Amino acid sequence: MVPRAPRPARSTPRSKRDFDIVVFGATGFAGKLTAEYLARNAPAGCRWALAGRNPAKLAAVRSDLATVDPALADLPLLTADVTDPASLQEVARRARVVITTVGPYALYGDALVAACAAAGTDYLDLTGEPEFVNTSFVRHHRTALDSGARLIHAAGFDSIPHDLGVYFTVKQLPEGVPLTVSGYVRAAAAFSGGTFHSAITAMSRPRQNLSAARDRKAAETRPPNRRATAVTGRPHRDPIDGGWALPLPTLDPQIVTRSARALERYGPDFRYSHFASLPHLYTAAGAALGIGAVAGLAQIPPAKRALLRRISPGDGPSAEKRAQSWFTVTFVGEGGGERVVTRVSGGDPGYDETAKMLAESALSLAFDDLPATAGQVTTAAAMGDALLDRLRKAGMGFEVLAG
Numbered sequence: 138m139v140p141r142a143p144r145p146a147r148s149t150p151r152s153k154r155d156f157d158i159v160v161f162g163a164t165g166f167a168g169k170l171t172a173e174y175l176a177r178n179a180p181a182g183c184r185w186a187l188a189g190r191n192p193a194k195l196a197a198v199r200s201d202l203a204t205v206d207p208a209l210a211d212l213p214l215l216t217a218d219v220t221d222p223a224s225l226q227e228v229a230r231r232a233r234v235v236i237t238t239v240g241p242y243a244l245y246g247d248a249l250v251a252a253c254a255a256a257g258t259d260y261l262d263l264t265g266e267p268e269f270v271n272t273s274f275v276r277h278h279r280t281a282l283d284s285g286a287r288l289i290h291a292a293g294f295d296s297i298p299h300d301l302g303v304y305f306t307v308k309q310l311p312e313g314v315p316l317t318v319s320g321y322v323r324a325a326a327a328f329s330g331g332t333f334h335s336a337i338t339a340m341s342r343p344r345q346n347l348s349a350a351r352d353r354k355a356a357e358t359r360p361p362n363r364r365a366t367a368v369t370g371r372p373h374r375d376p377i378d379g380g381w382a383l384p385l386p387t388l389d390p391q392i393v394t395r396s397a398r399a400l401e402r403y404g405p406d407f408r409y410s411h412f413a414s415l416p417h418l419y420t421a422a423g424a425a426l427g428i429g430a431v432a433g434l435a436q437i438p439p440a441k442r443a444l445l446r447r448i449s450p451g452d453g454p455s456a457e458k459r460a461q462s463w464f465t466v467t468f469v470g471e472g473g474g475e476r477v478v479t480r481v482s483g484g485d486p487g488y489d490e491t492a493k494m495l496a497e498s499a500l501s502l503a504f505d506d507l508p509a510t511a512g513q514v515t516t517a518a519a520m521g522d523a524l525l526d527r528l529r530k531a532g533m534g535f536e537v538l539a540g
Contacts, residue, residue, distance in 0.1 A: 154231060154232055154233045155184065155186075155213075155231040155232070156184045156185055156186045156213070156231055156232045156233065157183050157184045157185055157232075157233050157234065157503040157504075158175065158179075158183065158184075158185040158186075158232065158233070158234045158235075158236065158499045158500070158503055159185065159186045159187075159188050159215065159228055159231070159232040159234070159235050159236065160172050160175070160185070160186070160187050160188065160236045160238075161188040161189065161217060161228065161235055161236060161237040161238070161239060161249065162188075162189060162237055162238040162239035163187035163188065163189050163195060163198050163238075164189045164191060164194040164195060164197075164198055165238050165239065166453035166488070167238040167263060167293075167453075167488060167491065167492065167495075168189075168198075168238040168239075169198055169201075170488050170489065170491075170492035171236060171238060171492040171495050171496050172187060172198060172202060173201075173202065173205065173492070174492045174493055174496040175496050175499075175500075176202045176205040176206055176209055177205055177206075178496065178497075178500075178531075179496075179500065180500070180504070183500070183503070183504075185212070186212065186213035186214065186215055186232075187199060187212060187213070187214050187215070188214070188215040188216070188217045188228050189215075189216070189217065190216065190217065190218040190219075192214060192216055195214045195216075196214065199212050199214060215227075215228055215231075219239060219245045219246075219248055219249065222248045222251070222252065225248050225249045225251075225252040226252045226255070226256065228249075228252070229249070229252035229253045229255070229256040229258040230256050230258075232258055233258065233259060233502075233503055234258070234259040234260075234261065234499045234502045234503050235249065235253055235258055235259070235260055235261070236261045236262075236495055236496075236499050237249055237260070237261070237262045237263075238262070238263055238495075240262075240263070240264060240266075241266065241338035242262060242264040242266050242269040243266050243268050243269045243272075243338060243342065243345070244338060246262065246264065246269055246273075247269075247272070247273070247276070250273050250276075250277050250288060251276070251277055251280075253281075253286050253288065254277040254278075254280040254281040254284060254286050254288060255280055255284060256284065256286070257284035257285045257286050258286055259286060259287045259288075259289070259502045259503075260286065260287070260288045260289065261289050261292045261495060261498055261499055261502070262289075262290050262291070262292065263291070263292065263293040263295065263491060263495060264290050264291055264295065264388075265291060265295035265296075265387060265388045266338070266388070267346055267349070267350065267388050267391060268342055268345050268346040268349040268350075269290070269349075270290045270291070270388065270391070270513075271349035271350050271352065271353040272349045272352070272353075273288065273290065273513060274353050274356065274357065274513045275349070275352045275353055275356050277513070278356075278512045278513045279512070281511055281512045281513065282511050282512040284511075285511050286511065286512075287502065287510055287511060287512070287514055287519050288512065288513040288514070289498065289502075289513075289514060289515065289516060289519055290392075290513070291388055291389075291392050291515075291516075292494060292495050292498045292516055293487075293490075293491035293492075293494050293495050294464070294486040294487055294490065294491050294494070295387065295388050295389060295392075296387075296388055296389040296392040296393070296515075296516075297494045297498070297516050297524075297528075298464065298466045298481045298483070298486075298494075298533075299320055299322075299389040299390075299392065299393055299411065299466060299481075300389070300392050300393055300396055300515055300516050300517045301481070301516060301517055301524065301525055301528070301535070302320065302466050302468055302479065302480075302481040302535070303318050303320065303393045303396070303397075303409060303468060303470075303517075304396060304400075304517040304521060304525070305468075305479055305481070305525060305535050306318055306468040306470040306477060306479045307402055307403050307404075307407075307470065308402065309470065309477040309479065309537060309540055310470050310471075310472045310473065310475055310477060311472055311473030311474075311475060312402065312404070313404060313405070314404055314405070314472045314473040315404055315405060315406035315407070315408075315472055316403060316404045316406075316407050316408070316470060316471070316472035316473075317407075317408045317409075317410075317470070317471050317472065318393075318407075318408070318409050318410075318468055318469070318470040318471075319370070319409070319410045319411075319412065319468065319469045320389075320393075320409070320410070320411050320412065320466055320467070320468050321375050321377065321378065321382055321412050321413075321414040321466065321467045321468075321469075322385060322411070322412065322413050322414060322464070322465075322466050323378065323413075323414045323415075323464065323465045323466075323467075324462075324463065324464040324465075324486050325461070325462055325463055325464075326454075326459075326462035326463070326464065326485055326486050326487050327453075327454035327458055327459075327462065327487070341436060343436075359398055360398055362405065363397075363398065363401070363403075363404070363405050363406070363407075364405070364406045364407065365394040365395075365397035365398045365403060365407040365408075365409075366394065366407070366408050366409070367390035367391065367393070367394050367408075367409055367410070367411070368408050368409065368410045369384050369386075369410070370382075370384050370410035370411075370412060371384070372384070375412075375414040375467075376469060377467050377469065377478060377538075378414055378467060379416075380414050380415055380416040381414070381415050381416075382412035382413070382414050382415075383412060383413050383415065384410075384411070384412060385411045385412055385413040387411065389411050390409055390410075390411045392515050392516075393409045393411075394407070394409060395515050395518075396515040396516075396517035396518050397409070399514065399515065399517075399518040400517065400518060400521075404472065414467070453488060454485075454487075454488065459484075459485035459488055459489050460484075460485070462484060462485035462486065462487075462489075463482070463483070463484055463485070463486075464482065464483055464484075464486035464490070465480055465481070465482045466480065466481045466482075467479070467480045467538070468480070468481075470540075475540065476539075476540055477537060477539065477540030478537070478538040478539040478540055479535070479536065479537050479538060479540075480534065480535075480536055480538055481533065481534060481535055482533070482534035482536075483532070483533045483534065484532075490533065493528070493531055493532075493533070494528065494533075497524065497527045497528055497531055498516060498520065498524060500527070501520045501523050501524045501527055502519070502520070505520070505523040505524075505527075506523070507519060507520055507521075507523055508521065
């Protein structure tokens with residue numbers, strides 16, 4: 138993460154853009170939920186639009202939104218397709234902020250990032266795919282620095298509760314000293330077809346993931362006098378909630394450490410470990426075996442195709458199922474002789490809360506007074522306290538349990 142710097146002028150002044158926010162992929166499961174959240178929570182005067190490749194399906198989504206707010210019957214619709222770069226460039230040129238829920242991002246995401254970086258348009262997605270995030274940095278970070286665009290990946294359950302949760306935890310600890318934080322994730326939730334397809338795609342590309350990580354390491358400048366490290370850790374007992382903690386190999390530690398490199402508040406030597414917390418040893422063993430088996434099958438093309446046929450990208454859990462879902466992420470932070478325990482909590486992590494996080498991130502980029510950043514940045518570095526305040530007001534919990 139490069140040091141923060143004043144943002145250069147955009148190709149078209151923000152005040153002259155047609156839309157504050159555009160939701161791309163609005164006909165998909167996560168896209169519809171994000172649009173519904175904006176329909177209920179966007180401030181008066183917010184200029185927003187829906188974008189996607191199928192005008193008829195976009196019109197159907199707009200009709201549903203009009204039942205929430207009749208004024209949305211005239212919500213603008215933009216036709217754009219990931220296979221048509223010119224259409225994506227037109228969306229980026231007209232928007233201040235573009236949200237995209239179109240994945241798997243490694244397959245379908247690059248052209249929109251390129252369009253936003255070139256146009257000086259802020260970009261948000263829901264990816265949990267390390268390959269895509271790293272490739273995006275190598276290809277588009279410098280262009281975004283020059284244009285003033287903020288490219289923000291993982292603005293949903295991957296990785297806002299973890300990124301902002303660590304940011305919140307660090308603020309409770311002394312400044313200017315080495316800090317260690319461990320995060321313990323618990324959740325009860327179902328996933329959609331889009332999430333499943335993205336996960337299988339990521340698992341099936343180990344060589345591409347490794348190559349992308351190496352390319353980013355070679356291209357990225359790190360602060361000379363501070364360190365931030367993701368530490369894998371070992372299985373152990375959860376020190377707060379009991380049960381068993383297993384290392385969780387997701388994108389989240391990468392996002393957290395990038396925030397730590399960007400923000401001096403994380404101290405001169407910051408370390409983060411990320412775990413799934415499961416109630417029983419047999420549950421932990423079963424989860425590890427199950428993930429390993431799926432990852433192995435994803436390497437075999439016929440098996441991968443069979444897995445992907447089990448659920449369609451547009452499918453997702455019902456409102457009733459989502460209402461029963463929840464998550465917590467508990468953080469244990471230590472440094473300077475002090476120890477603090479914090480917790481981030483919310484409802485359905487994959488969809489209802491993810492739609493909230495994505496939409497509130499877009500509203501923050503569009504309307505809040507934020508630090509001067511550009512290029513590929515994290516939610517903590519780009520929005521920090523402003524987004525934390527928004528999410529608390531929207532019902533997510535950020536609390537100190539001990540310390």
